[in-house]
Amino acid sequence: MAIRTSSGYVPELALVADRPAEPAEPIVGHIMLSVSQLVTDLSSRVSILILSPLGVLPANQGRGIGVALTHAALAIADARPEPLVIVQGHPDYYPRFGFVRGRTIGVLPPENLGPIDKAWMVRRRPDASGELRGRVVYPQYFLDLDD
Numbered sequence: 001m002a003i004r005t006s007s008g009y010v011p012e013l014a015l016v017a018d019r020p021a022e023p024a025e026p027i028v029g030h031i032m033l034s035v036s037q038l039v040t041d042l043s044s045r046v047s048i049l050i051l052s053p054l055g056v057l058p059a060n061q062g063r064g065i066g067v068a069l070t071h072a073a074l075a076i077a078d079a080r081p082e083p084l085v086i087v088q089g090h091p092d093y094y095p096r097f098g099f100v101r102g103r104t105i106g107v108l109p110p111e112n113l114g115p116i117d118k119a120w121m122v123r124r125r126p127d128a129s130g131e132l133r134g135r136v137v138y139p140q141y142f143l144d145l146d147d
């Protein structure tokens, strides 16, 4: 298995896990980060990253591919300027990467998302300020999926 850059909206933020030795079905997993915005308590806007989607083909799950993709994506995120990565996902899966429940650090989900708590998680870049608080706004291309 190898991890390489895939094409996507922001190419360097979309990764696939592939098996070059198996050309019939080389790609077994995918992860993508997108740029979005946090509206801070002072009403300024800060660019952040959203982790979505992450998926591994069912026959290949449980072999460390999801964890490897997530570590690779977060390593790229840590080298970028955005101070936060947010995810709406399995509460038992993401804490191993440093994600914590968003409400506990004052990073709230978009208002139109409805009630969400345990699944709303945030990871600060290791060198980012702990003071950043506010509400996330999803990018328009996420909201367009509701039409």
Ligand SMILES: CC(C)(COP(=O)(O)OP(=O)(O)OC[C@H]1O[C@@H](n2cnc3c(N)ncnc32)[C@H](O)[C@@H]1OP(=O)(O)O)[C@@H](O)C(=O)NCCC(=O)NCCS
Residues within 6 Å of the ligand: 054, 055, 056, 057, 060, 061, 062, 063, 064, 065, 066, 067, 068, 088, 089, 090, 091, 092, 093
């Ligand atoms: C979640 C998913 C990406 C994990 O990928 P994977 O390659 O199977 O995971 P890995 O083999 O790298 O890691 C296995 C670990 O993840 C945990 N895990 C897998 N699926 C999980 C889930 N749904 N909830 C919580 N933990 C999960 C396993 O318990 C295991 O934990 P352990 O190392 O403590 O034993 C994969 O199961 C998947 O594609 N699921 C369907 C799509 C999905 O749910 N995507 C995530 C949306 S937030």
